[in-house]
Amino acid sequence: MARRKIHGKPLWMKQLALENIRSLFAQARKQFREDRELAHAQVKAARRLSMKYKVRIPKELRRQMCKHCYRYLMPGANVRIRTKNGKVVYYCMECKKFMRFVY
Numbered sequence: 309m310a311r312r313k314i315h316g317k318p319l320w321m322k323q324l325a326l327e328n329i330r331s332l333f334a335q336a337r338k339q340f341r342e343d344r345e346l347a348h349a350q351v352k353a354a355r356r357l358s359m360k361y362k363v364r365i366p367k368e369l370r371r372q373m374c375k376h377c378y379r380y381l382m383p384g385a386n387v388r389i390r391t392k393n394g395k396v397v398y399y400c401m402e403c404k405k406f407m408r409f410v411y
Contacts, residue, residue: 317361325361329354333369336380347380377403 332354336347351373358365365373372381379402381387388399391411399406 322361322363325357325363326366329357329363329365330369332357333372333380337372337382340380340382340385344380344386348378351380352378371398371409374398374400374403374405375407376400376405379403 332350336350336354339350340347354365354369355373355378357363373379374381374387377400379386379400381398381400383389386401388401390397390399394410395408396411397406397408
């Protein structure tokens with residue numbers, strides 16, 4: 309029996325998806341003050357793009373979205389940031405969950 313070939317997406321598609329993800333996060337940052345729901349929708353669209361094309365969202369952008377409710381996080385508006393025991397703790401005010409990152 310012949311083996312089935314698994315084809316991934318071409319590299320240029322993945323690079324284009326990464327550029328689109330970065331631009332969606334930039335738009336969400338600009339849009340957050342006027343329309344929060346649109347900013348949250350743009351982050352969800354970026355997440356869908358990353359899943360479709362199997363592209364990792366860069367670390368600096370991953371920290372701008374909640375891992376639980378996938379909302380855009382703006383310090384002082386909907387996220388509380390604290391340091392504790394060698395970690396940075398992000399507390400999402402939307403879903404009341406927290407994320408810890410080592411620094």
